[in-house]
Amino acid sequence: MSKDEEELDPRETPEHPRHQYGLIGQGVAETKLLESYKSGRFHHAWLMCGPQGIGKATLAYRLARFILNHRDHLSSDVQNAVDLTVESDNGVAHRVAARAHSDLFVLQRELNRKTKKLRPAIAVDDARRLGGFFNMTAGEGGWRICIIDAADDLNxxxxxxxxxxxxxxxxxxxxxxxxxxxxxxxPTIRSRCLRLDLAPLKGEEVAQVVSSGLQGHDLSADETAALIALGSGSPGKVMQLVTSQGARQFIRFQQAVSAPQGFSLSIRMTIAEEFQKRGAEIEFGIFADLLESWIGRQARQAAEQSDHAKANALALCHSAFSDSIARTNALNLDRRQTLMMAFADIEKILNQ
Known part of the structure; x- marks a missing residue:
């Protein structure tokens, strides 16, 4: 990637996983990788699974730096290690951060030079370059490592x-x-990998990860807590939501439906109007995703409380809203009307 392309790539920020040297909340997964490497029976392909934004890529870069810095698994530095830490002033760390390590290949969606936007998928030509990479002798001896971020993007x-x-x-x-x-x-890719599941973080762990990133956003304590709750254990999702008008409006929705005076028509209209504006497609999608998840959670909660009538009504509402959003996006329908219909259904169910 050229310097010009790097400046256009929305992923290239100081928060990129290759620039992160700490890891919070994934100690179990990290220990499993370290102990496997120490043993000398290290699998050649690890499938790191879990929700987006919980530290999978951070752990992948952390492991890559460690192995590239400690090529001999029998060395005392490896055998005595308690985690995969490689300090930021280390030479390997410098080269990885600068995307200049000859033994590390990162396969990800590339920037379209014509549109200056990320391509929708990882193309076959990019994937085929891996063959040449692995056929070369390791430039610094030891391992040659490929990080695929993310396999979900492969065509x-x-x-x-x-x-x-x-x-x-x-x-x-x-x-x-x-x-x-x-x-x-x-399935054939999954079967050739050793699966490593990473879990969403606890609320206090998410708060610790995002604390510095949230500074300067002028958030109240309640707004910060609400964003962390919306993140569902994903610091990455919290940071995506912090500047999102869709997330702000969803927090407003949550406050309105739980208010003693109920979910008033004026608040419904104010929220819906926000997404009728020109250029609000992305924020509408964020709000719709959050609302769809909320309806699903309410349905599960009602079922757990044996309120079967409410659970069934919410389940039908969830299905109808999902279909409605799909039609709205596909046919460019009135986003305001879509939300107002969903709000009316929700208000009716909550008042039953």
Whole structure:
């Protein structure tokens, strides 16, 4: 990636996983990787699974730095290590951060030079470059490592190209494959990897991760707590939501439906009007995703409380809203009307 492309790439921020040297909340997964490497029976392909934004890529870069810095698993530095820490002033860390380590290949969606936007998928030509990378001798000896971030972005041809390498892996090659939805991957890819599940973080862990990133956003304590709750254990999701008008309006929705005076028509109209504005498509999508998840949670909660009538009504509301959003996006329908209909259904169910 050129300097110009780096400036256009929305992922290239100081918060990028390759610039992170700490890891919070994923100690179990980190220990499993470390102990496996120490043993000398290290699998050549790890499938790192879990929701987006919980630290999978951070852990992948953390492991890559450690192995590239400690090529001999029998060395005292490895055998005495308690975690995968490599300090930021280390030479390997510098090269990884600068995307200049000859033994590390990162496969991800590339920037379209014409549109100056990220391509919708990882293309087969990019995946095929891995063959040449793994066929070369390691520039610094030891392992050659590929991070795929994320496998969910592979198109069909790219996935098959990766599968061919996984089926006959070269010596001392390592795949660190990130997936937010592993069930959608080719079964043959999943079967050739050792799965490592990462769990969402606890609320206090999320708060610790995002504390510095939230500074300067002028959030009240209640707004910060609400954003962390919306993140569902994902610091990455919290940071995506912090500047989102869709998230702010959803917090307003939550406050309104739980208020003693109820979910008034004026508040419904104010929220819905926000997403009728020109250019509000992305924020509408964020709000719709949050609302759909909220309806689902309310349905589950009603079922757990044996309120079967309410649970069934909310389940039907969830299905109808999901279909309505799909139609609205596909046919460019009135977003305001879509939300007002959903709000009316929710208000009716809550007042039963």
């Amino acid at each position: 069909a041809s790219a996935a098959n190209a990766i599968l061919k390498i996984l089926e006959e892996p070269p010596k001392n090659c390592l795949f660190l494959i990130i997936s937010h939805a592993p069930g959608r991957l080719l």
